[in-house]
Amino acid sequence: MKPHAYKPRFLELLCNRPSGADIGREAAAGLTVGLIALPLALALGIASIPVGADTPYSAPALGIYTAIIAGFLISVFGGSRVQIGGPTAAFIPIVLLIVQAHGYVGLLLATMMAGIILILMGFARLGTLIKYIPWPVTSGFTTGIAVAIMVTQVVDFSGIHGETAIPGEFFEKVEWLCHHLGTLDAMTVLVALLSCAVIFFWPRIGWKRLPGSIVAMLLGTLAVWGLNQLEGVQIATVGSRFGDSAIPAHLPSFMMPAVSVEMIRELIMPATAIAILCSIESLLSAVVADGLTNQRHDSNSELIGQGIANLICPFFGGLPATGAIARTSANIRNGGRTPLAGVVHALSLLAIVLLFSSFARYIPMPTMAAVLVMVALHMGEWRALKEIKRMQTGDALVLLTTFALTVIFDLVVAIEIGMVLAALLFIRRVSETTEVSRVTHNDVLESPEHVAQGKAIPEGVLVYRIFGPFLFGAADKMQDALEELSDYPKVIILRMHLVTAMDTTALYALVNLVERMRERGTSIVVSGIHRQPLELLRKSDSLKTLGIDNFCGHYDEALNRAQQLIAESK
Template sequence: MALLRGVHFRNIRGDLFGGITAAVVALPLALAFGVSSGAGPIAGVYGAIFVGFFASLFGGTPAQVSGPTGPMTVVMAAVFTQFCAIDPVQGPILAFTVVLMSGFFQVLFGLLKLGKYITLMPFPVISGFMSGIGVIIITLELAPLLGHSGESSVMASLQVLPENILSYQPSALLLGILTLLIVFLCPKSIGKIIPSPLIALCVGTLIYVTLLPDGSVPVIGSIPSGLPEFIFPAIQFELLQDMLLAAIMLAALGSIDSLLTSLVADNMVKDQHDSDRELIGQGVGNMMAGLFGGLPGAGATMRTVINIRAGGETPISGAVHAVVLLLIVLGAGPLAEDIPHAVLAGILIKVGIDIIDWNFLRRLHRAPVFVVVLMLLVFGLTVFVDLVTAVIIGVFIANVITIKHLADIQIDSIRVVADQPDNIDQLSAREKEILVAAGGRVLLYHLEGPISYASVKGMTKKLTNSQPHDALMFDLTSVPLIDVSTAMAIENIMLEALRANRSVYMIGMNDPVRSVLSQMQILTRLADEFIFDQRIDALEAAYQRISLS
């Protein structure tokens, strides 16, 4: 495997232009995400630099641009608040150590080749938590929009909202409304040349600097310039469980966010990304961000789309985007100190609105009741509890219902046949003739499709309620695979039949089915003369045996 996937210089002009354009879009978002996280504006820019550079070079989606995103910032804000509340001095270091750990987990996901499984999440769960994250971002930015300091949680923001509305700062609110008008109403023709968030950032800051008195509106304030400092990781063992949980949550969310963006990039460039390699690249980027005080990041859909539309095709464009941001940090940090919080809040409110799954919400009334309830449950848990709980509960409920539906289908496909074999189309005329001639003494247990643990109870019940017989046949000809639970259920039914002095036959096992039954030592219960590849041969042998008895 090549160290750098998709790197070439045949599109260098497009990659340079795409990278520069993506950096212009990323700058206001990175500053806003940094402020929103509590780690400071420079942490957002550092996150865009490190995640953007290393994820591009070592990732598996050549045209993808990575950096801080809304979902990742929401989780990072909770992590930063949690550990700083416990230990104000070591809290920031612990939070960035969590970022480092999350990157390690992402690399581990990639090495274990889990990429193809990461996005196998039910749509109502994804829709619910993405819409929930959008609402969280909007709610948390209402206070800065009104000229007040932001709160750390949705409930706290809602509790102080009436007071903030009554005591709003007119100048801040006007700047925020102006920002929202620009990002929503900016013509697409202009937005293709200069991104609307950058226009809003420049216009809002220029109005503050030229027309408003100093101190009338809260601003970013002092921003460090120069190269980032190395942060030596720290772990407090009494907090290790909380740190691991937060790191796994960041890793899982970042992986989902990145791979969903990879699918968008695939559709635009008509290529196929390498999921496992993308996870490794994202992990390396987040590890470096954690070591240098940057926010965690993921594949950023808007920046990736803009990069591709501007001509970016290879990892060079993502790397250029990071280098441009680094140059801005080295030379233009003081220029960002007068950016009003209300302007950043307006930009982030637009981000939050875009994250909400409006496409699905518009059709919510047409969806099945279960899907609606699951989506709203995950949405509510995301907003008012936490993302981890929302995803775990949502996936669990969705999987239980899905397994129940599959089990019903599997049970319906099972046929128990004695002397009336017309309900199985697969039987030949001779096979039906034998079953009729046996007069019910041969019971054919026909299974079809993959059989899992979920259908074991129904499978056992069907056989338990069957008529008396002398020979029991398990017809597995149409079964591509079984699991251990099914194999053990077959053994229990088999042993019960053997104890009743009935003959038991196994028919038509393919290699995967035979492997499971052999590994569980179930086939050792039967002599070779009772194991057949063809159903007709087993029926002939059984009929001959009962005729002689």
């Protein structure tokens, strides 16, 4: 197999020479995303580094430096035109684990190793293989990460404190919090809750170009400055926690992390987990961006770009970084269509550091905690937990196991065991759906009502056939086939009489396809579906989404239904 022909999207931008109007639009989008990224970068840095860790810069400074350096590199070297990179909440549990076990130097080395792994994955054309990680695994660890983030923010959110630092292990952490519950500070909780309210309600009542997290940070800073003047009130701020010069007004210096064979051996699994998590989140973000812009990213070039960012960032003290779905979506909503917006986003953060870093010490810690709690609430797949009862037993087991292991232990263990369980479940399903039957001279491959030969397809109708088990490894093929269309028809018939089994990942792919096609004025008609896929759709309550009238027993009936839908649309 030939190595991937690497071509970053920024090179494409330089070759096309954008107009002045395009540059202005991209700059405006980049500035807006820079404002969105600022409080997130500060909060993620604080949440990622344990108190007392030996670092060359403060935790909030490491977060903002990562957003600047990695954000710039991902936009320049990545395979997506609109991807915005930087530190993300998904890395918090694993970064905490690495720093606690191997120190800050261990984190730098693990991040560099993850960068090398990502670059090798890209050149080996493994970008397309990420889609084979099943939905229950990704949903389980995403929701588990959200819960873990909220647990880590309880101290700053509530003001709880004790003689000893909060432990790293989950059960010990819960025990410590319960033991010190009496130290809860009502004013700190009030500031945190009001900050959450501002973040939640601002997009609904305020100027949408100004992020709610920025508004919460400004209002929280003013409120805490006033409250701290009162006798007996002392709400923690970035300055009181990390010193008045928490964020230096300059970029970090070059540093060479210590490297040893023993450390490489110890860090190979955490580094692999960082690489896997980075690849999943960045490519998922790129897929979401493709849906919003009708563009197509290069998954292998994107992995190489992510690898370059994670390889270089540690030389300047940076944390692991990846593509951020929320920031990327905000970039697109504000007009970003080229990597120039991502570059401007990084440069705007740099300008803020150089000009306004001295004001960072006044930012209240409960507001920073509120920012991350709201991020966690948005990233969790809470709907999946509600639908556990409707899932197949195997999928529910994989999701809950991955979720529990992420919360109680760590992401490395969760991904390993989740993938093993998913693979075993896949093998079991394939073996259960394989049939061995005796062939006689009376057998025919298809009954007359299923035969397509000789039957005219009405104008405005396209027909696709799915052959074989429709499981997580094949779900993406259906989307790829339909994305190649230049003009969308009025009706698409999916012939599923040769599909013997379907899993939850394929189910969600089918539901998402129906919703996307509906937005384009295209109806989906399913013909000849078997009992197991139909039962899965019924249990998940997806039949209502697809429309019960659009399920036909055979191909002849599907053609009649398609003609009826075309007639109704006229």
